[in-house]
Amino acid sequence: MKTQISERKLIQEKEDLASEKNKISDSFRKVSSESEKTALMEKSKSIEGRVVELKKKLNEVENKLNNHLLEIPNIPHHTCPIGDSEEGNKLIEKHGEITNTNSDEHSDILDKLHMLSFEDAVKITQNRFVVLKGQVASLHRALINYMLSKQVKNGYQEYNVPYICNSESLTGTGQLPKFEERFIQTIKR
Known part of the structure; x- marks a missing residue:
């Protein structure tokens, strides 16, 4: 005020x-x-x-x-339950049978198969990224190409945009200031 x-x-x-x-x-x-x-x-x-x-x-x-x-958050819909954790979430609908298994996380499986590497990503970007390898990298690219081809047929115009953006763009998309500490910045020398 x-x-x-x-x-x-x-x-x-x-x-x-x-x-x-x-x-x-x-x-x-x-x-x-x-x-x-x-x-x-x-x-x-x-x-x-x-x-x-x-x-x-x-x-x-x-x-x-x-x-x-x-920094002012969005006002939640009046039907949204207020809770301190995931246990406060309300199940609205359930489909199929949920089985509880003690299986490994997908990232652990792919790491054991040498198809992804968090360590290699740390060498490149420090943190928060992963390097995909071999068949998983090929699958990732194939899924992107499939999605683009499908959407171009639906009238979507493909763009190839820069991998970096300015703070105004990040603010306009709701990333800043909330996630500022998560971003890697370029600096002028």
């Missing part, structure tokens, strides 16, 4: 200064003496300097306000 009030005050002050600068411009056309023109130009420069400072402060306040707004 304080940030929003601060933003409004800065906007009002900036608009007041812009109005004052416009009045000076109008006065400048009406005066004839060089001393009056010089005084008006000095006053205009002073106002412009203050406007630049205000724009900088306003930008900081707006960024702070936007970051606060982005």
Whole structure:
């Protein structure tokens, strides 16, 4: 709330200064003496300097306000149960028979078969990725190609986009600021 009030005050002050600068411009056309023109130009420069400072402060306040707004979660639907863990989830529908087996995770099986590697991925990207190998890598590519071919037939236009994106794109897709610590950043040198 304080940030929003601060933003409004800065906007009002900036608009007041812009109005004052416009009045000076109008006065400048009406005066004839060089001393009056010089005084008006000095006053205009002073106002412009203050406007630049205000724009900088306003930008900081707006960024702070936007970051606060982005942290506000979506309101859950009134039918969503509130719980502290998965046990609080409500089963809506069940299909087929669920069997409980003590089988290995798919990643453990593929690791034993040397078809994926978390260790190799760590060498490349540090964490949160996996390297697919051999038949699993081929299957992954085949599934992507199948999906693309199927969707192109349905009117989808294929794009090949950059693998990196800017913070505005990540904010617009809901990734920032919530997951900021998870991203790997490029830096200017």
